[in-house]
Amino acid sequence: MAFYVTRPIVPMLVLCGLLFGVHEAATACTTAVVSGKVTPDGRPLLWKNRDFWQPDNEVVYSNEGKYALVGIANAEATRRLRMGTNVAGLCIENSTSRDLGEAKKSGLTNGDLITMALETCATVDDVRALLEATNAEGRRTRGNFGVIDAHGGAMMFEVGPNSYQVFDANNPQDAPNGFVVRSNFSETARNAGDEETALAIEDMYSGERYYRAHDLCLAGKKDHRLDLKYMMHIVCRDVEGCADSAFQHPADEVAASQRQSFLTQSTLNRNMTVSAAVFQGVSEGEDPRLTTMWAFLGEPLFSIAVPCWATQGEIAECLNGEGSSALCDAAVQLRRCSYDSSGARLQTKRLNEITQALRETEVQSISRIEKLVRQWRDRMPERAVLVNEHRRAAQEAMNSISSILSRLSSQTNSGNDTFVEKGSLDFCFEDPNGTRLARTENSASQETWNGGMTDCRVEAGVFRIRRNSDSPVTRYVAIEPSIRVRGNSQNDPFQSAGWLVVDIAGWNIKGSDTNESIQIGFSSRPDDALHTAAFRIERSQDGVVAIGGKAFGDGGTSIDETVLPAYQPDKVTLVLELDKVQGNPDEGDFGGEYRIFMRHSAEEAFQQIGRPGRVRRLRNGNAIHFQVAGDFADDGEFFDIDRIFYTTNNPMR
DSSP states (O other): SSOOOOOOOHHHHIIIIIIIIIIHHOOOOOEEEEEETTSSOOOOEEEEEEOSSOOEEEEEEEESSSSSSSEEETTTTTTOSSSETTTSOEEEEEEEOOTTTOOOSSEEEEEEHHHHHHOSSSSSHHHHHHHHHHTTTTOOOEEEEEEEOOTTTEEEEEEESSSSEEEEEEEEETTSEEEEEEEEOOHHHTHHHHHHSSOGGGSSTTTTHHHHHEEEEEEEEOOOOOOOIIIIITTTTTTOOOOOTTTSSOOOOHHHHSSEEEEEESSSSSSSSEEEEEEEEOOTTGGGGGOEEEEEEEGGGGSOOOEETTOSOOGGGGGSSSSHHHHHHHHHHHHHHBBOOOOOOETTTHHHHEEEEHHHHHHHHHHHHHHHHHHTTTTTOOOHHHHHHHHHHHHHHHHHHHHHHHHHHHHHHHHHHOOOOOOEEEOOOSTTTTOGGGOBTTTTTTOOOSSSOOOEEETEEEEEEOOOOOOOOEEEEEEEEEOSSSSSSSOOOOOSSEEEEEEEEEOOOSSSOOOOOOEEEEEEEGGGEEEEEEEEEEEETTTTEEEEEEEEEEOOEEEEEEEEEEEOOSSSEEEEEEESSTTOOOSEEEEEEEEEEETTTSSSOOEEEEEEEEEEEOOOEEEEEEEESSOOTTTTEEEEEEEEEEEESSOOO
C-alpha cells in the first residue's frame, strides 16, 4: 500500500457545521509530542501544522524575556506567538480545543501563554507551574499545548480557562506508544461523562485528522523511523489519498491516474494550513541551545523548512520582512498555482514536479545541518555561525520556490494553463439610450443596482452622469464571491482579494461650484451604509480633478490624491484592489489593504496612485457602492462611465 489509509475520510464541512461552526474551522491545527524514548536518536520531537485564515506568517526573534526565543507568528502580530523555542531548550505550540470550558473575556490567550512560556520557562515543570499560577485568575486559553524540554520532558497540556490536564508522553499509562497526538478536541472534555455518553473520536470534528496523525506516528515507530525527517516529510505534508507527491510513499500509479484533483479539507496538510514547525530537542546533557525549530512558512507541501535556533539573535530577511515574509509570500503564490480556482481542490497535474524540486532542496539542507549539529555537540559554535547557516538555508529555500514559480509562470503565459476566476458583476452599459441605472444589464449575473440616479442614464454606450440635484445618492449591487477571510453563516463563496475595474470614457467637470464628486468602491453592509474602501473622483478646485482613496471606519487610512484636468476627453481606467490578507495581523483596528491603479488610454501599464491604504479589520467586500454627489448640470458638463466590473483575477497582469 502506498499510504496508511485505515479509515474513511469524514467530510470536514459537515462535521464543522454540525459540531463547531464555520469560524472554529478557521482556527484548527494538528499536533503531536513524541518522547525521546521512541525516536531512533533518543531526542524528543514536537510537531504542529497550523490551520488558519491568515496565510501571512513570519519567523520572529525576541530577547525581551528571561530567555531569548524564536517563533512563528502572524505577520505584524508578533507579540502572540503560535509556536516556538527558547535558549533553554523549551519548545511549545498548541491546537485549539474549544471544548475545554466556557470562554473568558480576559486573561492570557493561547498566543499569550505560548509567548509567556517561552520568555519565562525552561522545563515542562516550569510550564506546569505557570498554569498553576494563572488558574485562579483565569485565562482565555482553550487548547492542547505540546511541550518538550532539554531534559527529556515531553508533555501535552490540555488547558482550559481555570484548569489543565497533563498527558505525559514518557508515561506508558498516558502514552502507551510514546507519543501524544491532538487535533481540535480534548480527552478531558470527551471523557468528562461516563463511557456511554462519551463521544467516539470518529464522530468529532477533526477526528479524522487525529486518527491519521496517530496512525502515521504509530507506523513510524514500528518501522523505527519516527525521526525528524519522517515528521517533516511524511506526517507534516500528508495529503491522505494523494499518490503523486514526492514527499509521500512511492506513487500508486493507478490511483494517480484516476484522480486529477481532490479535496484537502480533512488532511493533515490542508488547504488552510498556513505554517508548520517540527522541533527537534536534545538529549540529556547536550547544550539546550542546539534545540532546532524547522520552520515552514506557507502550506508545507509548497514550502521548504528552514532551521532556526533561539540563540542566533536575528532572522533572515526573507523570513521576516517589512509587512510580511517574502518566503511565505512565494509559498502562498505557489500554493495558489496548485489548487483550482475555488482554493479547495488540490490539482495533481504539477504536484510531483513541485514537491520533488522542493524535497531536493530541503533534504540537502537537513543533511548539511545534521552533520554540523553532530560537530556542534562537542563545541557550541559562535552565534555568527548559526546565523550564517540559518540565512543560507533560508536563501536556498527562497531560490528553489522562486525558480519553480518562474517555470510555472512561463507555462501560464504560453497559454498552457489558466486560473481565471470571474466575479458576478459586469456592467458594459450597452443598453438602449435612456436606460436607468437599476435597469442596466449585468452580463455576469442576475444582480442589479438597487435604484437609479436622478437625470443619469445610458447614452450611446456609456452611463452618463448629469444631475440637477446637490443631494448625494448611493446605490449598491451585491458581489460574489465576496472579499473576506472567514466564511459567513450562509457558507457563501468568498475570496481573500478582489478587483473593481471602472472604465471611464471621459469627463468635463466645470460647474460654477466645486462640489462634484463620484465615489465607487467596496461595501461591507449596504443596509447600514457601512463602506470599506473606495476611490473618489472630486473637483477640488477650478480646472482640476483629484483622484484618491478613502477607507472607512476605525483603522482605515486614505490614499494620497493625484490630479488631472477637469476636462478629460480620453479613456481612463481605474482599478481598486481590496486584499483582506495583506497587512492583516488579526488584531487591532486595521486588517487588510487597498490600492488604486490608473491607466490612460495611450499607456500600456497601470500606475499605482499613492501608497497602499489600510482598511478596517471588521469590514469586508460584500457589495459595490456607487455614490454621486454635487451638481453636474452645467452646460456641457458630463461624466461618462463605459464599464464597471468585478473580478477575483488580477486584471493588471
